[in-house]
Amino acid sequence: MLIKKASDISASEITPKGLYLNRRAFITAAAGAGVAAAAIAGFRELRSPSEVAHANAKIERLQKSSFSTTETITPYKDVTNYNNYYEFSTDKYEPAGLAKNFKTRPWTVNVEGLVKKKKTLDVDSIIKLSSPEERIYRHRCVEGWSIVVPWVGFPLSELIKQCEPLGNARFVEFTTIYAPNQMPGQKIPVLDWPYVEGLRMDEAMHPLALLCFGMYGEALPNQDGAPLRVVLPWKYGFKSAKAIVKLRFTDRQPVNSWGKSAPSEYGFYSNVNPNVDHPRWSQASERRLGEFRKRPTLMFNGYDQVASLYSGMDLKKDF
Ligand SMILES: Nc1nc2c(c(=O)[nH]1)N[C@H]1C(S)=C(S)[C@@H](COP(=O)(O)O)O[C@H]1N2
Ligand SMILES: [Mo]
Numbered sequence: 001m002l003i004k005k006a007s008d009i010s011a012s013e014i015t016p017k018g019l020y021l022n023r024r025a026f027i028t029a030a031a032g033a034g035v036a037a038a039a040i041a042g043f044r045e046l047r048s049p050s051e052v053a054h055a056n057a058k059i060e061r062l063q064k065s066s067f068s069t070t071e072t073i074t075p076y077k078d079v080t081n082y083n084n085y086y087e088f089s090t091d092k093y094e095p096a097g098l099a100k101n102f103k104t105r106p107w108t109v110n111v112e113g114l115v116k117k118k119k120t121l122d123v124d125s126i127i128k129l130s131s132p133e134e135r136i137y138r139h140r141c142v143e144g145w146s147i148v149v150p151w152v153g154f155p156l157s158e159l160i161k162q163c164e165p166l167g168n169a170r171f172v173e174f175t176t177i178y179a180p181n182q183m184p185g186q187k188i189p190v191l192d193w194p195y196v197e198g199l200r201m202d203e204a205m206h207p208l209a210l211l212c213f214g215m216y217g218e219a220l221p222n223q224d225g226a227p228l229r230v231v232l233p234w235k236y237g238f239k240s241a242k243a244i245v246k247l248r249f250t251d252r253q254p255v256n257s258w259g260k261s262a263p264s265e266y267g268f269y270s271n272v273n274p275n276v277d278h279p280r281w282s283q284a285s286e287r288r289l290g291e292f293r294k295r296p297t298l299m300f301n302g303y304d305q306v307a308s309l310y311s312g313m314d315l316k317k318d319f
Pocket of ligand 2: 084140141142143236237238
């Protein structure tokens with residue numbers, strides 16, 4: 001199999017298909033703003049990131065987690081200056097600046113669908129539901145890069161229990177805020193806004209699924225999904241929705257944003273799988289930010305403890 005170097009991959013191969021399909025609308029909306037060029041730039045070498053102020057509140061009484069990897073943590077300045085956050089921009093270097101004044105308080109999360117009682121929870125009461133842990137996880141983006149991040153949060157299952165889902169709830173859907181006046185990317189129809197993702201209930205209840213509100217011992221930076229996101233280390237990064245305002249419990253598999261824009265490329269499960277290539281590129285290896293050589297990608301991103309969730313499934317079909 002031919003595995004290309006990042007520098008050999010052209011923008012047309014790496015640019016998400018959704019972006020291609022909407023290229024005309026995108027370019028029209030972006031005309032004069034100079035962002036069309038950025039959108040087609042695709043994968044490139046990380047340029048030296050700007051220094052970021054550590055103005056975020058420290059999170060006290062952090063517990064260590066046995067789920068943490070001992071691999072080298074990716075520098076804070078890389079993780080906070082190279083972001084996929086299409087609500088702000090399709091250029092990974094831009095969310096850091098564009099999200100600076102994003103309002104994360106007051107913030108509420110609506111709980112809807114198959115639950116005992118619909119409710120609205122304040123983000124600060126959610127954060128207080130359980131004691132914060134530091135979880136150092138590998139994160140693998142579907143585009144072929146990876147990072148190691150010390151996230152802060154607690155198991156997503158703690159929030160789900162608080163939501164009191166009914167017995168027939170089989171899936172949970174997460175919706176990101178829709179705020180085009182604060183999020184310039186939402187004025188461009190790259191995806192069908194708001195961003196929606198979903199999990200099967202047993203995946204969401206798995207102890208590895210993290211409800212995240214911090215990183216590097218501090219409150220989550222806006223560009224990384226403040227005030228509240230999920231982190232699912234065995235799945236491609238796009239499953240980990242940022243800036244969540246709604247949880248909806250359903251008995252049907254949710255239609256996620258990426259699945260809607262390009263169903264042949266982004267499956268509902270999107271488990272990290274080196275044996276199932278993306279239709280336009282191999283998933284066999286990855287490049288850790290800050291490293292030059294590529295490393296092999298591991299099944300479930302190395303989180304084998306989730307394998308039993310998929311026993312009996314054909315992961316080539318249910319990719
Ligand atoms: N709402 C929203 N959530 C999102 C995205 C996005 O564009 N919008 N991008 C996803 C992708 S592709 C990745 S790889 C991760 C990146 O998270 P990070 O910027 O904190 O590393 O966020 C995911 N969550
Ligand atoms: Mo990603």
